Amino acid sequence: MKITSRFTVAxxxxxxxxxxxxxxxxxxxxIAASVQVNPVVIRRTLLSLKAAGMVDVKAGxxxxxxxxxxxxxxLYDVYKxxxxxxxxxxxxxxxxxxxxxxGRNIHAVLDAHLADAQAAMENELKKGTLLDLTKDLASKQx
Amino acid sequence: MKITSRFTVAxxxxxxxxxxxxxxxxxxxxIAASVQVNPVVIRRTLLSLKAAGMVDVKAGxxxxxxxxxxxxxxLYDVYKxxxxxxxxxxxxxxxxxxxxxxGRNIHAVLDAHLADAQAAMENELKKGTLLDLTKDLASKQx
DNA sequence: TTTGTTGTAATCTTTTTGATTACATCGTTA
DNA sequence: TAACGATGTAATCAAAAAGATTACAACAAA
Numbered sequence: 001m002k003i004t005s006r007f008t009v010a011x012x013x014x015x016x017x018x019x020x021x022x023x024x025x026x027x028x029x030x031i032a033a034s035v036q037v038n039p040v041v042i043r044r045t046l047l048s049l050k051a052a053g054m055v056d057v058k059a060g061x062x063x064x065x066x067x068x069x070x071x072x073x074x075l076y077d078v079y080k081x082x083x084x085x086x087x088x089x090x091x092x093x094x095x096x097x098x099x100x101x102x103g104r105n106i107h108a109v110l111d112a113h114l115a116d117a118q119a120a121m122e123n124e125l126k127k128g129t130l131l132d133l134t135k136d137l138a139s140k141q142x
Numbered sequence: 143m144k145i146t147s148r149f150t151v152a153x154x155x156x157x158x159x160x161x162x163x164x165x166x167x168x169x170x171x172x173i174a175a176s177v178q179v180n181p182v183v184i185r186r187t188l189l190s191l192k193a194a195g196m197v198d199v200k201a202g203x204x205x206x207x208x209x210x211x212x213x214x215x216x217l218y219d220v221y222k223x224x225x226x227x228x229x230x231x232x233x234x235x236x237x238x239x240x241x242x243x244x245g246r247n248i249h250a251v252l253d254a255h256l257a258d259a260q261a262a263m264e265n266e267l268k269k270g271t272l273l274d275l276t277k278d279l280a281s282k283q284x
Numbered sequence: 285t286t287t288g289t290t291g292t293a294a295t296c297t298t299t300t301t302g303a304t305t306a307c308a309t310c311g312t313t314a
Numbered sequence: 315t316a317a318c319g320a321t322g323t324a325a326t327c328a329a330a331a332a333g334a335t336t337a338c339a340a341c342a343a344a
Contacts, residue, residue, distance in 0.1 A: 004301070005235040011252060012235070015244045027320065034242040035235055038303050043321065060311030062320040075255055091332095093147045093154070093177055100176040101283050102157045109278040110153060113217055113270050121263035128255050136251040141243050146332070169289065180334050185290065202342030204289040233301095 003083065009035055010045050010082040011075065011133070017055060017064050018134055025063040045082060052081035070134060076125035089121070090114045145225065151177055152187050152224040153217065153275070159197060159206050160276055167205040187224055194223035212276060218267035231263070232256045 012035050017026050024030065028046065032039040046064055049055045054077075056067045092110075096103035154177050159168050166172065170188065174181040188206055191197045196219075198209045234252075238245035 003232045005233045006301090007232065008234045008248070008252060008256075012238065012244065012248050015248065015251075016242070019244055025320095029320085034239045034245045036237040036239050036245070037235060040304075040323090041302065043323085047322075057321070058311080059309080059321045060319085062311085075259075090145045090149065091147045092150045093179060095178040096154065097176045097178050100158070102154065102161055102279065103176045103178070105279055105282040106150070106154050106157065108282055109157075109275050110150060113267070114150075116269075117217075117263045117266040120266035121259045124259040124262035125255070127258075133251050137244065137247055140247040140250055148332090167289095171289085182292090182335075183333065185292085189291075199290070200342080201290045201340080202288085204342085 003079075003089075006045065006048075006082045007079050009037060009041065010049060010078050011130070013042060013045050014049065014054065014066065014070075014073070014078065014130055015133060015137060017066050018070065018130075019137070021063070021065050026065070027062045028064075031064070048082045049078075052077065054078075054081065069131075071129050071131040073130045074126045075128050075130075076122055078130070079122075079125055088114070089118045145221075145231075148187065148190075148224045149221050151179060151183065152191060152220050153272070155184060155187050156191065156196065156208065156212075156215070156220065156272055157275060157279060159208055160212065160272075161279070163205070163207050168207070169204045170206075173206070190224045191220075194219065196220075196223065211273075213271050213273040215272045216268045217270050217272075218264055220272070221264075221267055230256070231260045 013031050016031050016034050020026050020030070028039045028042040031042045031046075035042065046055060046057050050057055054066065054068045054073055055064050057064045092107070092114075096106050098104045155173050158173050158176050162168050162172070170181045170184040173184045173188075177184065188197060188199050192199055196208065196210045196215055197206050199206045234249070234256075238248050240246045
């Protein structure tokens, strides 16, 4: 009943690239060492972030860089980029009985509420940008 | 990355009890037939709902009934009653590297945002009561 | 005491996530 | 152009979680 760690891994990945790409070649191994997951997990994350137009990854020579203004990337954008999921956060039981008046209408009465709840969560994620996070990070480091 | 179907099953269960307990003995088998899941799943759901003070279940003779005003039960209450989860909706990667300035602070900069997002979702669920759902249901049936 | 039901444990299957291995391919550079 | 260090990507594995299912003791009422 959880949202994948892919999301927090992706945010972590972006922050590592931002923090080190000026001074170091930021490879999947380098990022993996900070996040402490398998490098292949990072490569897959980078593929998603690249597809979303947030980073550039150099095949062959290696190294990732950020290609979109961090002020234009919200947490929601990252979330959507890496956490595909079919769109619905709530998992509905599959086969309510259509022969029962409750089973027949349970979707009709619940779906809107579930969608609203999910939208509320997503809207909250839209409020914070990656740029905000880098500022927070800088202040913690300072 | 999903929220368990336990939640929708529980809402469905409460609505079935509400709709039929006047005219029928509502057993776990009866509810299971409407939700179309295994009766044991319903019994576990009923145990959670009973623990939350929403229903009464008669051991032995059988049958469930609602013991709390449906206007005082929000979707959030049901959600909390049946979806234990340790409290956090987001799954954070376990071991960010403390030797890295990003890994060391990633929790500090992200946790508040994740908590806010979860709270936004939960607050939305607090807006609708089970009584509202029964009214919606009645209008669909009518 | 028989019957129908709940409470609850145990097991199994499926699904999902992430770890891991493997390797072809690509860019750079020596 | 050969060697080297990376990435892209597939395939496999293992662990975790959710439900389904089986089983049965306890219980309440007829």
